[in-house]
Amino acid sequence: MKEDFLRNITQNQGIIHKVARIYCDNEDDRKDLFQEILIQLWKSYDKFREQSKFSTWMYRVAINTAITNFKKDAKNRRKSELGKEIYLLEDEVYDYEKEEHLNLLHEAITQLTGIEKSIILLYLEDKPYEEISEITGISQNYVRVKMNRIKKKLEYFVKSRGRN
Amino acid sequence: MELNEFKKAWQKATTDTVRQKELDATSINELLKKRSKGILSRLDRSVKFGIWFLVLFFLLTLADQLMPADFLFPARWKAELEVPMWISVLEWFVNIILILTILIFIIRYRRLQLQTLANQDLKGAIQKVLTLLDTFKKEFYLSVIILMSGIGVGFLLGATKGFESIKLSETPSIIAIVVVASAMLVLLGLLIGSIFYIFHKGFNLLFGKYRNQLIQSLNELQEHEE
Numbered sequence: 292m293k294e295d296f297l298r299n300i301t302q303n304q305g306i307i308h309k310v311a312r313i314y315c316d317n318e319d320d321r322k323d324l325f326q327e328i329l330i331q332l333w334k335s336y337d338k339f340r341e342q343s344k345f346s347t348w349m350y351r352v353a354i355n356t357a358i359t360n361f362k363k364d365a366k367n368r369r370k371s372e373l374g375k376e377i378y379l380l381e382d383e384v385y386d387y388e389k390e391e392h393l394n395l396l397h398e399a400i401t402q403l404t405g406i407e408k409s410i411i412l413l414y415l416e417d418k419p420y421e422e423i424s425e426i427t428g429i430s431q432n433y434v435r436v437k438m439n440r441i442k443k444k445l446e447y448f449v450k451s452r453g454r455n
Numbered sequence: 456m457e458l459n460e461f462k463k464a465w466q467k468a469t470t471d472t473v474r475q476k477e478l479d480a481t482s483i484n485e486l487l488k489k490r491s492k493g494i495l496s497r498l499d500r501s502v503k504f505g506i507w508f509l510v511l512f513f514l515l516t517l518a519d520q521l522m523p524a525d526f527l528f529p530a531r532w533k534a535e536l537e538v539p540m541w542i543s544v545l546e547w548f549v550n551i552i553l554i555l556t557i558l559i560f561i562i563r564y565r566r567l568q569l570q571t572l573a574n575q576d577l578k579g580a581i582q583k584v585l586t587l588l589d590t591f592k593k594e595f596y597l598s599v600i601i602l603m604s605g606i607g608v609g610f611l612l613g614a615t616k617g618f619e620s621i622k623l624s625e626t627p628s629i630i631a632i633v634v635v636a637s638a639m640l641v642l643l644g645l646l647i648g649s650i651f652y653i654f655h656k657g658f659n660l661l662f663g664k665y666r667n668q669l670i671q672s673l674n675e676l677q678e679h680e681e
Contacts, residue, residue, distance in 0.1 A: 406672055426576075
């Protein structure tokens with residue numbers, strides 16, 4: 292069973308990296324969250340019944356872990372500031388416009404709540420509302436309501452930064 | 456800037472990140488074996504440590520009651536300290552209550568462990584962690600109650616034996632007895648109160664903010680349904 296698990300996770304590990312990236316601002320926290328998600332996936336693996344896609348199941352466990360594993364304190368906030376610098380260095384391979392968009396996106400995402408982050412992540416990953424609803428456990432109707440609020444929040448943030 | 460532009464930037468950035476950080480199966484397996492620093496794993500470890508502590512405490516108490524005196528400490532100690540029947544009954548009553556409480560606690564915790572984060576949606580997962588935190592809090596208080604019961608029984612035994620051993624030339628007045636007993640009760644109350652306060656503050660310091668964040672997230676999820 293473990294070999295199966297390792298093979299599936301190795302193939303789909305991008306999901307964990309993306310969740311860790313959206314929920315954590317610095318490399319240490321991302322590594323910790325990555326490991327915690329792996330542990331939770333392994334603990335739950337025998338319960339995976341293939342009623343949903345493996346990736347949907349992985350998103351569900353990863354987001355559940357990220358939200359319930361989140362403990363924001365003064366130490367984390369200090370680290371977050373440092374994390375922004377690391378983020379800039381990591382992405383310096385992009386062209387100026389992309390880097391600008393990316394930095395803006397990163398800053399905008401930090402304004403969102405944990406629940407909003409999960410919805411925007413799935414939206415950015417091109418998941419349909421039906422799948423977002425399945426992963427988060429909230430109705431499709433509410434996903435739409437939340438998505439509209441997030442869009443407004445992001446628009447407001449971009450405008451307040453003086454960029455359109 | 457439109458959301459579509461955000462989407463493009465995100466997809467480019469994450470594709471590159473995933474490529475840079477990709478791990479092979481061996482590294483993933485190594486990570487699974489390492490001790491996690493995540494709050495869920497730490498919480499789980501703390502609860503398990505607490506359970507072992509309670510079981511150990513109970514076994515020591517049981518050993519103290521059932522083992523021959525000279526096995527644990529010199530027999531003359533027990534001979535010198537004749538414990539009145541009513542204190543022995545009280546002690547056993549406290550022990551039975553403790554065993555039952557520990558058993559109920561272990562059963563509840565095992566049931567909670569069976570529901571992994573994957574078996575439920577986000578709302579269920581948050582509720583599970585909140586229940587886990589409350590279970591941990593109860594365990595915290597159970598430890599305090601055990602400590603208090605021990606102190607209480609010890610206090611009663613000490614007070615009874617102490618009073619019996621005093622050979623006074625004249626019988627103390629009722630007022631003196633009431634004053635001394637009240638002062639001792641106040642001291643005991645202060646001790647119990649301080650320990651409870653320290654535990655309560657300690658728990659809030661460790662998990663208070665985290666618990667509030669979870670409740671906030673849960674409210675956010677339930678907002679629309681209400």
